[in-house]
Amino acid sequence: MAEVPDSEKTPFTIVTGFLGAGKTTLINYILTEQREKRICVIENEYGEINIDEKLVGENMASKEDLIQMDNGCACCSIRGDLVRTLGSLVEKRKQFDCVLLETTGLADPAPIIATIKSNQWIDDNFLIDAVVCLADAKHVKAHLDELKPDGAVNEAVQQVAFADRVILNKVDLVPPEELKAIKNTLTSINRFAVVLSCERSKVDLSQIIGISAFKVDRCVDLDPALFGEDDGTKAKKPRVHDLSMVSSCGIAVEGYLDVPKFNMFMAELLQTRAADLYRTKGVLSFAGQGDTKFVFQGVHEQINFGPAQTKWQPGEARVSKIVFIGRKLDRKFLRDSIENCLVKPDDSAAADAPN
Numbered sequence: 001m002a003e004v005p006d007s008e009k010t011p012f013t014i015v016t017g018f019l020g021a022g023k024t025t026l027i028n029y030i031l032t033e034q035r036e037k038r039i040c041v042i043e044n045e046y047g048e049i050n051i052d053e054k055l056v057g058e059n060m061a062s063k064e065d066l067i068q069m070d071n072g073c074a075c076c077s078i079r080g081d082l083v084r085t086l087g088s089l090v091e092k093r094k095q096f097d098c099v100l101l102e103t104t105g106l107a108d109p110a111p112i113i114a115t116i117k118s119n120q121w122i123d124d125n126f127l128i129d130a131v132v133c134l135a136d137a138k139h140v141k142a143h144l145d146e147l148k149p150d151g152a153v154n155e156a157v158q159q160v161a162f163a164d165r166v167i168l169n170k171v172d173l174v175p176p177e178e179l180k181a182i183k184n185t186l187t188s189i190n191r192f193a194v195v196l197s198c199e200r201s202k203v204d205l206s207q208i209i210g211i212s213a214f215k216v217d218r219c220v221d222l223d224p225a226l227f228g229e230d231d232g233t234k235a236k237k238p239r240v241h242d243l244s245m246v247s248s249c250g251i252a253v254e255g256y257l258d259v260p261k262f263n264m265f266m267a268e269l270l271q272t273r274a275a276d277l278y279r280t281k282g283v284l285s286f287a288g289q290g291d292t293k294f295v296f297q298g299v300h301e302q303i304n305f306g307p308a309q310t311k312w313q314p315g316e317a318r319v320s321k322i323v324f325i326g327r328k329l330d331r332k333f334l335r336d337s338i339e340n341c342l343v344k345p346d347d348s349a350a351a352d353a354p355n
């Protein structure tokens with residue numbers, strides 16, 4: 001069969017980067033900056049409760065342009081889902097100028113690349129434009145240095161190694177002299193990728209989209225066993241993706257949370273467990289705040305907290321949803337503590353809560 005020319009394929013960008021590095025922020029930035037383009041976003045979130053769908057969905061022109069893959073991580077358990085998702089896009093792909101895949105923060109991009117490139121039908125319809133890796137200037141070094149159990153890949157290293165562009169994000173959180181050292185570390189892992197520094201994922205988009213930067217040969221050089229074949233002439237990389245050290249704990253509680261109690265609990269938790277808590281995020285209902293919905297974002301000890309773009313709708317159940325991702329999570333403790341922050345029906349603050 002004749003090969004499909006690249007110019008006829010739909011460009012596909014893989015957005016990778018560790019938990020909390022700024023992937024969703026980048027996707028939202030792209031969607032707001034490129035309104036003239038029709039962009040399809042495929043979200044693959046790690047966590048028992050999906051929060052990002054709501055955060056990205058607010059910026060989509062059409063809800064149909066956002067596809068959720070939430071049965072697991074695309075790089076391991078749901079590679080079949082990725083093929084099915086892209087397969088279902090084939091017929092309508094011409095409606096889109098490009099597709100963005102936001103991988104989970106714990107994804108190894110190598111198997112994702114292999115999945116796409118080894119399926120002829122997908123490869124005939126989609127062209128990987130670039131693998132773009134977000135790196136959190138404040139935390140990336142610790143993640144790169146983390147020792148994994150025997151034979152397991154370090155996802156953060158893989159994400160940087162397979163990237164065509166590395167976006168060194170959150171430069172506001174580290175002094176300039178440290179930034180230089182971080183850039184050197186990133187370049188020592190991947191000397192081919194262009195490193196772009198920024199805040200709030202605001203990069204020159206012409207540097208990351210429509211750039212035809214992806215080279216499959218480089219991926220095979222990095223991992224000779226990428227497509228399941230290894231001629232044995234190059235050192236084999238460990239291919240085990242072991243997520244046993246990390247877990248996700250999703251908690252949903254109905255009612256109104258007491259602001260000071262909740263703030264105190266979260267501040268104390270993130271201070272004492274900062275190293276273990278890779279990521280926390282939530283959509284919250286507070287007492288005394290009318291129909292304002294709040295979004296909570298935590299990355300280790302860093303906290304961002306503010307009103308969501310959408311409000312609680314009349315009749316919508318006031319269910320706060322919080323996801324914790326990290327090591328050694330005590331589900332009972334987290335659930336009890338959050339339930340403890342709920343305003344009791346006879347509490348005076350409850351009178352303030354809207355019906």
Ligand SMILES: Nc1nc2c(ncn2[C@@H]2O[C@H](COP(=O)(O)OP(=O)(O)OP(=O)(O)O)[C@@H](O)[C@H]2O)c(=O)[nH]1
Pocket residue numbers: 017018019020021022023024025026052104105134169170171172173198199200201279297298299303304
């Ligand atoms: N200080 C600071 N915070 C940032 C910057 N960019 C993003 N953030 C915040 O970092 C948090 C995580 O950002 P996200 O875009 O959700 O990160 P993510 O990579 O999508 O996270 P996961 O999907 O959980 O892996 C949010 O609270 C962002 O507002 C930045 O440049 N500086």
